[in-house]
Amino acid sequence: MLRGKRVIVTGASSGIGEQMAYHLARMEAHLLLTARTEAKLQKVVERCLELGAASARYISGSMDSPSLPEEVLREAENAWGGLDMLILNHIGQSSFTFFSGDVGHVRKLMETNFVSYVALATAALPLLKESEGSIVVVSSIAGKIAGPFTAPYSATKFALDGFFSSLRQELIVDKVNVSITLCILGYINTESAVRAVSHVIPDTPAPKEECALEIIQAGALRRRELHYPAPAVSSMLLLRSLAPELLDSLVRSRYRLENVRRT
Numbered sequence: 727m728l729r730g731k732r733v734i735v736t737g738a739s740s741g742i743g744e745q746m747a748y749h750l751a752r753m754e755a756h757l758l759l760t761a762r763t764e765a766k767l768q769k770v771v772e773r774c775l776e777l778g779a780a781s782a783r784y785i786s787g788s789m790d791s792p793s794l795p796e797e798v799l800r801e802a803e804n805a806w807g808g809l810d811m812l813i814l815n816h817i818g819q820s821s822f823t824f825f826s827g828d829v830g831h832v833r834k835l836m837e838t839n840f841v842s843y844v845a846l847a848t849a850a851l852p853l854l855k856e857s858e859g860s861i862v863v864v865s866s867i868a869g870k871i872a873g874p875f876t877a878p879y880s881a882t883k884f885a886l887d888g889f890f891s892s893l894r895q896e897l898i899v900d901k902v903n904v905s906i907t908l909c910i911l912g913y914i915n916t917e918s919a920v921r922a923v924s925h926v927i928p929d930t931p932a933p934k935e936e937c938a939l940e941i942i943q944a945g946a947l948r949r950r951e952l953h954y955p956a957p958a959v960s961s962m963l964l965l966r967s968l969a970p971e972l973l974d975s976l977v978r979s980r981y982r983l984e985n986v987r988r989t
């Protein structure tokens with residue numbers, strides 16, 4: 727379904743975004759990748775071309791810069807004359823610990839994890855309307871259920887649900903055929919997530935390669951929401967609606983609280 731399609735992937739220099747780029751390359755899509763680290767993006771682009779991408783290019787820069795979203799969309803329009811899928815995946819750095827009171831960090835993370843998603847989607851909408859394309863928003867179970875030690879991060883992910891679920895309704899009202907897929911992910915084995923939480927959360931994380939493929943499939947099938955890994959995420963969401971306090975205490979009880987770093 728994605729052969730020859732024009733796809734932007736943000737946060738594509740590592741983790742789930744990098745794996746999405748490789749799957750899309752094998753599917754022979756055209757790729758525009760973004761992240762801050764140019765050296766990593768260059769390597770991912772090279773690998774994508776080896777794997778069969780129809781074309782692969784990148785733009786490096788930080789998504790807390792207000793001009794980058796429009797620059798990325800201008801590059802897509804100049805290179806391809808259109809766009810079929812926008813995959814919003816990047817996140818700024820945040821620690822897994824007690825909220826420190828650093829309001830500046832919350833403001834910056836909102837800019838990177840939320841406002842830039844809104845700006846990218848806004849700049850992409852005219853092209854996506856033309857192609858009847860798709861927006862894929864990578865979120866987290868932490869954007870549906872607030873556990874401890876992720877307050878700023880969780881806030882940015884809840885904000886994504888509010889904004890993009892409302893926008894989806896408006897597109898339907900306006901009979902605009904652009905799909906919005908919200909991806910609700912549990913713990914995935916990316917280097918950054920394992921580094922951040924493995925000393926506190928003893929669970930085995932789900933594989934990033936499979937996660938990346940499920941996200942692409944959900945977007946291509948124009949699904950409203952993806953839950954991955956499915957049984958764990960869906961059952962947590964069900965328990966939240968039936969017995970939220972029980973769920974909260976279950977989440978807390980699975981953490982090795984003595985290992986939380988208070989920095």
Ligand SMILES: NC(=O)C1=CN([C@@H]2O[C@H](COP(=O)(O)OP(=O)(O)OC[C@H]3O[C@@H](n4cnc5c(N)ncnc54)[C@H](OP(=O)(O)O)[C@@H]3O)[C@@H](O)[C@H]2O)C=CC1
Nearest residue numbers: 737739740741742761762763788789866911914916918919
């Ligand atoms: N791994 C997990 O357990 C889970 C992940 N998710 C979600 O999945 C998505 C991917 O996560 P994951 O793969 O683990 O994350 P990674 O830390 O592996 O990747 C994050 C990506 O974002 C880029 N990035 C970081 N800061 C910025 C910035 N300021 N501007 C632009 N790009 C930036 C990084 O590249 P660079 O540093 O070069 O800029 C990198 O490419 C996120 O949306 C996350 O919320 C959801 C639930 C669980």
Ligand SMILES: C[C@H](CCC(=O)O)[C@H]1CC[C@H]2[C@@H]3C(=O)C[C@@H]4C[C@H](O)CC[C@]4(C)[C@H]3CC[C@]12C
Nearest residue numbers: 866867868876911912913918919922923927977
């Ligand atoms: C452990 C959580 C799942 C709840 C449970 O008890 O099973 C994880 C589900 C989502 C994870 C977080 C996430 O969304 C990605 C962040 C990525 C950052 O790089 C640091 C780690 C995360 C805060 C990560 C932490 C574990 C989860 C909350």
